[in-house]
Amino acid sequence: MELLNDEYFMREALKQAELAFEKDEVPVGAVVVINNKIIARAHNQVELLNDSTAHAEILALTSAYQSLGAKYLPEATLYVTLEPCLMCCGAIYWGKIGRIVYGASDEKNGYRKFISSPEGGGREGAPFHPKAELVKGILENDCAFLMRSFFKNKR
Numbered sequence: 001m002e003l004l005n006d007e008y009f010m011r012e013a014l015k016q017a018e019l020a021f022e023k024d025e026v027p028v029g030a031v032v033v034i035n036n037k038i039i040a041r042a043h044n045q046v047e048l049l050n051d052s053t054a055h056a057e058i059l060a061l062t063s064a065y066q067s068l069g070a071k072y073l074p075e076a077t078l079y080v081t082l083e084p085c086l087m088c089c090g091a092i093y094w095g096k097i098g099r100i101v102y103g104a105s106d107e108k109n110g111y112r113k114f115i116s117s118p119e120g121g122g123r124e125g126a127p128f129h130p131k132a133e134l135v136k137g138i139l140e141n142d143c144a145f146l147m148r149s150f151f152k153n154k155r
Helices: 004-022 054-070 085-093 138-152
Strands: 030-034 035-042 076-082 098-102 133-136
Touching: 004 030, 004 035, 004 076, 004 098, 004 138, 030 133, 035 054, 054 076, 054 085, 054 098, 076 138, 098 138
Parallel strands: 076 098, 098 133
Antiparallel strands: 030 035, 030 076
């Protein structure tokens, strides 16, 4: 049996990103995990739904809330292949997500571009919930490669 660790779950998020890629969506995938079990999966559906808010993180969180009948997930880990944007950070914050793990950095649209210092206004993990743990760079090269491949095909 494969070890259920951050790389395992990021690979599951990458599978979602690959689905997005195949559907000509920006290839971002996300999974929500509680107690080593995936409770929600999603990928970007901005083009399909004609909705600029249909990011993988938002869709995965919505699915998790509905499946559990809860509006807060402090015990959950969100795995996402790309550094969240500010909109998604707000959703993650308000959901009180306990742990956020992302793969590739997003210098163009990631949250760190819009905060006062590279690490969140002096607090590691900002703009996420103060109790949240943040882990960056899991399978970063794989996540970044998929994103580069997508945009290379667009140009």
